[in-house]
Amino acid sequence: MSSQPVLDVQKLKTYFYLEQELVAKAVDDVSFSVYPGETVAIVGESGSGKSITALSIMQLINKPGRIVEGSIHVKDKNLLNLKPKQMTAIRGNHIGMIFQEPMTALNPVFTIGNQITEMIRKHKKVSKQIAQLKAIELLRIVGIPRPEQIIKEYPHQLSGGMRQRVMIAMAISCEPELIIADEPTTALDVTIQAQILDLLLEMQQRYNMALLLITHDLGVVYEYTDKVIVMYGGQIVEQAPTKQLLSLTKHPYTKGLLSSLPKMDEDVERLGTIQGTVPAAYNFPVGCRFSTRCPFVMEKCKQTNPELLQNDTDHFVRCHLYEEGGESQ
Amino acid sequence: MYQYIIRRVLQFIPMLLALSIIVFGLAKAAPGDPFSGKILDPEVGMEIYEKQRAELGLDKPIPVQYLRWAEKIVQGSFGESITYKGRSVESLIKERFLNTVYLGLFALFITLLVAIPIGIYSARRPYSLLDYGSTTFGFFGLAVPNFFFGLVVIYLFSIKLGWFPAQGTLSSNKLTGFAEFKDRIHHMILPGLTLGLASTASYMRYMRSEVMDVLGSDYIRTAKAKGMSNNNVLYKHTLRNALIPVITLLGMELGPLLGGAIITEQVFNFPGIGTLFIGSVINRDYPVVMAITLLLGVAILVGNLLADILYSVVDPRIRYD
Ligand SMILES: Nc1ncnc2c1ncn2[C@@H]1O[C@H](COP(=O)(O)OP(=O)(O)OP(=O)(O)O)[C@@H](O)[C@H]1O
Ligand code: SF4
Numbered sequence: 001m002s003s004q005p006v007l008d009v010q011k012l013k014t015y016f017y018l019e020q021e022l023v024a025k026a027v028d029d030v031s032f033s034v035y036p037g038e039t040v041a042i043v044g045e046s047g048s049g050k051s052i053t054a055l056s057i058m059q060l061i062n063k064p065g066r067i068v069e070g071s072i073h074v075k076d077k078n079l080l081n082l083k084p085k086q087m088t089a090i091r092g093n094h095i096g097m098i099f100q101e102p103m104t105a106l107n108p109v110f111t112i113g114n115q116i117t118e119m120i121r122k123h124k125k126v127s128k129q130i131a132q133l134k135a136i137e138l139l140r141i142v143g144i145p146r147p148e149q150i151i152k153e154y155p156h157q158l159s160g161g162m163r164q165r166v167m168i169a170m171a172i173s174c175e176p177e178l179i180i181a182d183e184p185t186t187a188l189d190v191t192i193q194a195q196i197l198d199l200l201l202e203m204q205q206r207y208n209m210a211l212l213l214i215t216h217d218l219g220v221v222y223e224y225t226d227k228v229i230v231m232y233g234g235q236i237v238e239q240a241p242t243k244q245l246l247s248l249t250k251h252p253y254t255k256g257l258l259s260s261l262p263k264m265d266e267d268v269e270r271l272g273t274i275q276g277t278v279p280a281a282y283n284f285p286v287g288c289r290f291s292t293r294c295p296f297v298m299e300k301c302k303q304t305n306p307e308l309l310q311n312d313t314d315h316f317v318r319c320h321l322y323e324e325g326g327e328s329q
Numbered sequence: 330m331y332q333y334i335i336r337r338v339l340q341f342i343p344m345l346l347a348l349s350i351i352v353f354g355l356a357k358a359a360p361g362d363p364f365s366g367k368i369l370d371p372e373v374g375m376e377i378y379e380k381q382r383a384e385l386g387l388d389k390p391i392p393v394q395y396l397r398w399a400e401k402i403v404q405g406s407f408g409e410s411i412t413y414k415g416r417s418v419e420s421l422i423k424e425r426f427l428n429t430v431y432l433g434l435f436a437l438f439i440t441l442l443v444a445i446p447i448g449i450y451s452a453r454r455p456y457s458l459l460d461y462g463s464t465t466f467g468f469f470g471l472a473v474p475n476f477f478f479g480l481v482v483i484y485l486f487s488i489k490l491g492w493f494p495a496q497g498t499l500s501s502n503k504l505t506g507f508a509e510f511k512d513r514i515h516h517m518i519l520p521g522l523t524l525g526l527a528s529t530a531s532y533m534r535y536m537r538s539e540v541m542d543v544l545g546s547d548y549i550r551t552a553k554a555k556g557m558s559n560n561n562v563l564y565k566h567t568l569r570n571a572l573i574p575v576i577t578l579l580g581m582e583l584g585p586l587l588g589g590a591i592i593t594e595q596v597f598n599f600p601g602i603g604t605l606f607i608g609s610v611i612n613r614d615y616p617v618v619m620a621i622t623l624l625l626g627v628a629i630l631v632g633n634l635l636a637d638i639l640y641s642v643v644d645p646r647i648r649y650d
């Protein structure tokens with residue numbers, strides 16, 4: 001990978017301060033980097049902190065949530081040190097974001113054209129006419145027919161798939177170095193899902209952007225990504241290049257996730273589907289956060305939470321089984 | 330759209346017909362007529378009164394009276410006032426109508442001017458001092474009756490402080506141009522505040538909850554993620570959506586505003602439809618009472634139609650055809 005990452009997250013902690021002194025540690029000590037042109041997946045069950053990680057990068061965390069610690073570097077700037085106004089020059093311009101719900105992600109009372117051009121004009125300081133032409137071109141690039149008409153239409157006149165294409169057009173409009181897509185296809189028809197993902201990848205290659213893809217779907221991970229980050233309980237539990245992670249899976253949680261997939265790689269070990277449910281973010285177990293569900297749980301697991309340690313080249317695992325002197329699996 | 334409006338206006342006809350029957354029925358059911366309750370001159374024979382009754386058509390069966398009345402209305406005449414001899418009901422209403430319209434618009438203007446900014450502020454800083462203050466004022470505004478609030482402001486701002494006149498619409502007929510305009514506004518401040526009190530209170534709460542809702546919506550998050558400035562997010566993306574229900578409510582406000590004006594005008598002795606209405610009720614001037622009641626009905630119908638039209642103007646998702 002090339003020298004400098006486009007995104008470098010270090011020891012990020014985002015907590016939600018709930019009633020009665022409860023603190024939901026939605027993101028708890030997360031570090032990772034994304035390099036230029038790379039596609040990185042974040043996977044994990046619902047509530048594992050994927051979206052909050054993404055929103056923290058964008059600094060779009062609302063009360064009662066707060067980023068309590070860490071650094072988020074884009075180029076040489078630590079975003080957490082920027083003033084709110086400086087941050088608006090990063091969002092959309094250096095990092096584009098696509099959300100899960102295309103049906104509600106666009107403002108219902110403004111035209112598609114208006115919503116694309118306002119963004120281009122904000123970051124690129126071009127005239128209305130030029131922004132308009134650019135918007136039409138972008139819509140054509142993302143495969144929307146009759147773009148000259150569509151820019152005059154309102155979101156409710158488009159289907160979910162079309163709206164997600166509009167969101168992609170917006171995300172790429174200022175040619176950011178990084179695009180964060182938070183489950184961009186979950187809300188769409190199965191038949192459309194692959195089209196949208198293919199489009200995202202095509203755009204990524206065309207503009208040589210890095211892509212941080214949040215997903216539930218390990219099939220998508222397998223097909224589209226270079227690197228995988230597995231999250232559980234607000235923490236990274238395993239991280240490795242995709243091929244390696246899928247063939248030499250280490251963490252019991254990742255193994256559990258993979259077992260719920262139909263045919264994957266032959267080498268993938270099969271375990272029963274993961275028993276139990278994700279503990280609430282304000283009530284994690286004392287030791288390993290997966291210890292309440294892990295089939296390999298040991299005494300040690302209930303006392304101390306393992307560190308995320310390098311286990312192999314580029315392969316990181318958070319599990320006592322893989323620690324120095326731990327039983328190997 | 331035009332077809333829709335035409336269809337809606339046509340639907341007014343049966344509604345107004347029903348309303349007119351009810352209004353007429355109620356007027357007839359009310360005890361007495363313009364002659365009862367008056368101290369009758371014993372010198373004048375009873376037959377003279379009977380003759381006058383007959384002249385007014387009051388001796389005919391009620392359905393016949395209704396048809397005669399309705400026929401005249403269709404021809405554009407609401408008949409003659411009974412108290413103001415020789416004056417047509419239309420001319421009486423016309424004289425007062427504009428005053429009431431101005432007062433209503435002015436009250437609405439004050440309402441929006443106060444309610445929208447405070448509502449937005451409260452939504453952005455919930456549980457702040459101003460938010461608590463406006464909540465308290467909101468309960469107060471909804472709980473205190475118009476006439477009482479009117480008397481209080483007259484006492485405070487007119488009698489004690491002498492800042493604003495307590496009655497009328499103009500200090501002098503000699504004023505013209507801008508001076509006249511200024512004087513009219515000056516006269517409308519207290520009645521306008523009073524008339525707008527309840528709606529200010531409710532619009533404020535409404536605006537607060539709308540803005541809060543919109544601020545939490547996905548498309549606001551999108552706008553922020555695009556890098557739009559705080560002002561753009563608030564004044565373009567949020568406000569435009571939060572105002573939709575408020576603008577829609579404006580049409581609905583027409584009826585209640587006229588209704589509220591009846592009491593408020595009385596308190597401020599303001600020469601509008603309201604004072605005319607109360608005066609006519611006291612004098613059993615039924616032609617005037619019926620005409621104003623019908624007018625109120627029309628105002629409510631037109632207001633509702635206006636609300637629907639405004640709705641489709643401000644919300645592109647709404648289409649009528
Ligand atoms: N507004 C909030 N208030 C309180 N807690 C929150 C809030 N938003 C998120 N959390 C906490 O953060 C945790 C992680 O949420 P997040 O949305 O990141 O999960 P996710 O991995 O994106 O899940 P999903 O797959 O369902 O999108 C949740 O379990 C929840 O406890
Ligand atoms: S640390 Fe223990 S409980 Fe946690 S995943 Fe490893 S084996 Fe399971």
Ligand SMILES: [Mg+2]
Binds near residue numbers: 050051052182
């Ligand atoms: Mg999520």
